[in-house]
Amino acid sequence: MKKNSLNENDKKSNDSNEDKCQLKKEITLINGIGIVIGSMIGSGIFISPTGVYLKAGSSGAALVIWMLCGVFSMIGAYCYIELGCIIKRSSGDYAYIYQAFGPFLAFVRLWIDVIVTRPCCIAIVSLTFAEYILEPMFLNCVQPIMARRCLAASCILLLTFINCWSVKASTRVQDIFTFAKLLALVIVILTGVVKLCMGFTSNWESPFSDTNTDIGQLTMGFYNGLFAYCGWNYLNCMMEEMKNPVKDLPKAVLISCSIVTVVYMLANVSYFTILSPIEIKLTNAVAVRIGLDNFSVMWWVIPMFVSMSTFGGVNGIIMTTSRMFLVAAQSDQMPASLAMISTSLSTPIPSVIFVSLVSMVYLVYPDMYVLMNYVGFVTWLTFAFAILALLYFRFSKKYQKLERPFTVHLIFPIVYLLVSAFIIVFAFVGGFYESMMGTIIMLTAVPVYLIGVKWKKPKSFNRKLGDFTKFVQKLFIVVATEPDESLKLS
Numbered sequence: 001m002k003k004n005s006l007n008e009n010d011k012k013s014n015d016s017n018e019d020k021c022q023l024k025k026e027i028t029l030i031n032g033i034g035i036v037i038g039s040m041i042g043s044g045i046f047i048s049p050t051g052v053y054l055k056a057g058s059s060g061a062a063l064v065i066w067m068l069c070g071v072f073s074m075i076g077a078y079c080y081i082e083l084g085c086i087i088k089r090s091s092g093d094y095a096y097i098y099q100a101f102g103p104f105l106a107f108v109r110l111w112i113d114v115i116v117t118r119p120c121c122i123a124i125v126s127l128t129f130a131e132y133i134l135e136p137m138f139l140n141c142v143q144p145i146m147a148r149r150c151l152a153a154s155c156i157l158l159l160t161f162i163n164c165w166s167v168k169a170s171t172r173v174q175d176i177f178t179f180a181k182l183l184a185l186v187i188v189i190l191t192g193v194v195k196l197c198m199g200f201t202s203n204w205e206s207p208f209s210d211t212n213t214d215i216g217q218l219t220m221g222f223y224n225g226l227f228a229y230c231g232w233n234y235l236n237c238m239m240e241e242m243k244n245p246v247k248d249l250p251k252a253v254l255i256s257c258s259i260v261t262v263v264y265m266l267a268n269v270s271y272f273t274i275l276s277p278i279e280i281k282l283t284n285a286v287a288v289r290i291g292l293d294n295f296s297v298m299w300w301v302i303p304m305f306v307s308m309s310t311f312g313g314v315n316g317i318i319m320t321t322s323r324m325f326l327v328a329a330q331s332d333q334m335p336a337s338l339a340m341i342s343t344s345l346s347t348p349i350p351s352v353i354f355v356s357l358v359s360m361v362y363l364v365y366p367d368m369y370v371l372m373n374y375v376g377f378v379t380w381l382t383f384a385f386a387i388l389a390l391l392y393f394r395f396s397k398k399y400q401k402l403e404r405p406f407t408v409h410l411i412f413p414i415v416y417l418l419v420s421a422f423i424i425v426f427a428f429v430g431g432f433y434e435s436m437m438g439t440i441i442m443l444t445a446v447p448v449y450l451i452g453v454k455w456k457k458p459k460s461f462n463r464k465l466g467d468f469t470k471f472v473q474k475l476f477i478v479v480a481t482e483p484d485e486s487l488k489l490s
Contacts, residue, residue: 022481023090023323024167024346027242031171032252035316036235038178040260042121042313043128044228045185046287046306049271053280055221059272060207065218066268069225070261075416077232077253078408079387084236084249085406086393091327092236092320093386100389100396103333104449109382110328111445114358117379118321121230122314122359126152129310132303135288149363159315160356163322164342164349167241170319177312182259184305185267188287191294192270203272216429223376223427228264231313232257233383237320246405318359322351330482333453337469340478349476374437377427384420387413 027035049062056062080092089095094113098106130151134143163170212218235252239245271286274294283289291302326348329339338351390413393399428435457465473479 022341022346023241023348025241025243026167027171027238027248029244029248029252031175032235032238032242032248033256034171034175034178035238035319036232036252036256037182037260038174038312039231039234039316039320040229040256041178041181041185041263041309042125042231042316043306043310044230045264045267046309047128048224048228049268049286050280050283051224052221053277055212055217055224057210057212058208059203059277061211061218062221062272063207063265063268065221065225066264067261069222069229070257070264072416072419073226073229073232074254074257074261075412076383076387077257079390079413079416080233080236081250081253082404082406082408083386083390083393084239085246086399086402086404088239088245089327090237090240090323092233092324093382093389094324095327096386096389097382098331100392101385103331103453105385106331107328107333107449107453108442108445109385110324110333111448112378112382112442113321113324114334115444116374116441118317118324118355119359119362122156122317122321122355123152123362123365125310125313125317126155126359127363129155129307129314132288132307132310135303136300152363153360155311155314156318156356156360159311159318160352162315163318163352164345164347166345167347170315173315174312174319177308177315180305181309181312182263184287184302184309185263187302187305188270188290189263189266191290192266192273195270195273200273203276216426216431219423219426219429220431222423226380227376229260231316232260234316234320237323240323250406318352318355321355322348325351325354335465335469336480337472339480340473340476341481342476342478344477349478350472370434374434374441376431376438377424377435378438378442380420381424384417384424387416387420 052065053059053062056065083096084092087095087099094106094109097109127148130148131143133151134147138144159170159173162173212221232253235242235249239249242248271280271290274290275286279289280286287302287306288299291299295301325334325338326341328334329336329351338348338354340350341347342349390408391410393402394410
């Protein structure tokens with residue numbers, strides 16, 4: 001009888017777990033590769049080559065910077081695999097910094113993403129999407145700014161609906177558009193190969209002539225290149241939705257980063273083969289320039305594929321950022337309404353909508369690239385803190401007994417931290433004003449944390465906040481969710 005009662009209790013427990021509203025594990029290895037490649041290849045490879053070239057001074061130095069950016073990103077991604085396998089929690093480096101250094105530094109990391117980094121990225125990539133969509137209609141004309149903004153907003157709203165509707169649908173969008181963006185780059189690469197075979201080698205006769213020797217300028221060129229590689233850590237933000245995270249995360253990240261690095265190098269070789277130095281300096285849309293000069297009446301194919309690339313990029317950022325905000329809300333560092341999940345769709349609807357609304361606010365800002373420059377070195381500082389957390393987990397007695405299904409050699413996090421320290425310091429040399437503004441933006445997290453998180457609010461305020469949370473629940477039919485006990489941040 002006792003045995004039967006135990007079995008009945010176990011059955012009830014299993015039933016309650018099955019009925020519990022939580023994120024579904026629907027992401028496979030192929031989906032993971034699509035998320036990483038789709039997040040990395042956005043607008044960067046189509047607009048960053050000009051910035052890198054201007055700072056490097058020569059095609060040879062620019063290629064070296066692109067290669068070093070790829071290697072550096074690969075090392076960071078390699079270290080993040082161990083972090084993801086230790087702390088199997090969505091939200092990526094937010095969770096790692098929280099677990100290692102406490103809620104305050106984790107909130108600083110979160111604040112940078114909330115106030116600038118992620119919404120700015122979404123706005124920039126969606127505006128790039130709109131620019132390339134409108135290019136065939138406004139060839140050799142100035143595009144109406146309102147048309148760009150409205151089309152960018154439409155892109156964000158459509159992807160918001162998809163991400164609210166289904167995780168499977170959003171990952172399918174990512175897979176399809178990842179293929180499209182790779183196809184666009186393959187077209188650019190093959191065009192360069194054809195040109196080389198036809199004898200167009202004049203741009204490679206002195207590849208390192210006029211190379212810039214200013215270390216500050218080269219560092220800023222490195223930042224421009226790293227912008228194109230951003231996204232290598234995004235799959236860590238989806239850990240709780242991966243079917244087999246420990247097995248698939250290493251494969252997905254290493255395969256994706258290798259593919260992107262090779263594709264970026266070959267694409268830049270094509271750019272420098274087909275276009276003259278003057279043409280590269282005078283245009284931000286290098287891929288479109290190649291289409292205009294080489295594809296005759298079919299030149300519009302390149303803008304079409306680039307717009308598809310940026311569409312997938314926006315999807316990847318919305319999908320992963322919403323998970324970060326969800327986990328932060330579960331940790332009481334964001335409003336409780338963002339910790340809600342749809343009872344029927346199992347998607348974090350409030351968090352997805354919040355990400356999209358903040359992003360659309362930035363569409364009206366006159367120069368978001370300036371904001372991105374402000375937080376450029378701060379972003380890499382927070383990445384360095386996440387890698388520092390890896391070393392903390394290795395040597396702290398509290399975490400030495402953690403299961404480590406994947407372990408990296410210590411040389412990799414050490415090299416990453418040394419290079420990060422170098423580029424952070426020299427960011428002040430090459431862009432002192434931008435770096436100081438980034439520091440100020442980061443420091444604004446202190447009063448927000450004290451007022452929003454630590455301050456014990458009046459009962460009247462808590463009642464109004466509770467009423468708003470109930471309104472969100474009724475509006476979207478969502479309920480609060482909590483992770484498994486083993487995944488909770490402490």
